[in-house]
Amino acid sequence: MQLTVNGKSYDVNVPSDMPILWVIRDKLGLMGTKFGCGAAQCGACTVHLDGQGIRSCVAPVSRAEGKEIVTIEGLNDTLSKPLMAAWTEIDVPQCGYCQTGQIMAAAVLLRDNNNPTDQDIDNAMSGNICRCATYQRIRKAIHLAAELKKSSS
Amino acid sequence: MAGVIAVCNLAMMNNKIVKQREAESKAAFAEAYKVFMHPRCMNCHPAGDVPLQGDDSHLHTQGVKRGVDGKGLYAMKCSSCHQAANLDGDHLPPGHPNWHLPTAARPMVFEGKSPRELAMSFKDAKFTGFKSMDQIIEHVEHDKLVQHSFTYGTRPPLSHDEFVAKVKEWIGKGAAIPDK
C-alpha cells in the first residue's frame, strides 16, 4: 500500500484494517504520536489526514490511501512554530504524554480560526484528555500561539 | 324526501370514514413516534448542539458539537472518530461515511417533543426543509443513517419495514395531528 506521510512516500505491506497509529509508529518509526486509549476516547493519537484531525488509533490505514497524513514530526512551520513557542513559553506539559494530540488538535483550530475565543478552544479541545490536567495552560498557550501566528504573518 | 335521506346517509357515512381514517392516521403516528423517540433516532435529533449517546441518551462524551454543517468542529469532526463502517469491539465508535447531525440552520429537534408537537414539526417545511411530505417517507425509507439505526446497538421497537409502513400510513391517511 502506498502512503504519504509528512510529504514522503512510503510503500508499506500491512493489512488494510491496521490502525494508522500502528503503521506510523511501528512500521515507519515515527514515535511522536502516542497511544492512549486505542478507542477514540482521549485524542493522544491525533494526526491530520488531508488536513483534518483524526484519531489514528481507530482509523484503518485503508482510509489514508491516496491521502496525505501529517504527524507532529511533519506539522508545517506556520503552525508548528507559534505552537512550539507558545507551549515552551507557558511551559504547558507536565508528563507530556497527551501533548502531541493536544498540539495536533490545536493546530487544526489555529489554522481555521485566527482569533479563537475560550468557547472556540473548548469546542476544539474538550475531547483531548490530559491526565495531568494541564488544561488551563493549554488554553493560555493557544491564545498566545494565535497572537504569535498573527504577528508573524 | 328519499333523495334527501340518501344524501344525508352518504354524508354521515363519509364523515364516519373520514373520522376512521383520521383515527388510523393518528394511531400509525403513535407507533412511529416510539421509533422517532428511541435513542437510535433521537440521539441524532437532540435539543441542543451536542449529539446524544447510548440508550440513556447522555450528552456525547468529549463535548463534541454540531458545527454549521452538522459534521462537527475543528479536530472534533464526526469523522475524526467515526469511520466509514462500525468498528468491532465494545465502546468503539459506530460508523458510516456520512455520519452527521442535522445542520445548524435546520437542526430538526425531536428531543422533548410530544407526539402532537413532533407531527406538527413534520408538517412544517421550515422544520424539515422538505418540499413535500413524500420526502419524509424518502428520508425514513432510504436515508442510510436512518437505516443504520436499525442495525446497531439496542434496536428501535419496530423493524425498519414496519416503521416505514407506519409513516406511510400516517401520511397516506391524511397526516393527522395527534391530540397530545
Ligand code: FES
Ligand atoms: S489513543 Fe486514540 S483516542 Fe486515545
Ligand code: FES
Ligand atoms: S501532560 Fe500528562 S497527560 Fe497531559
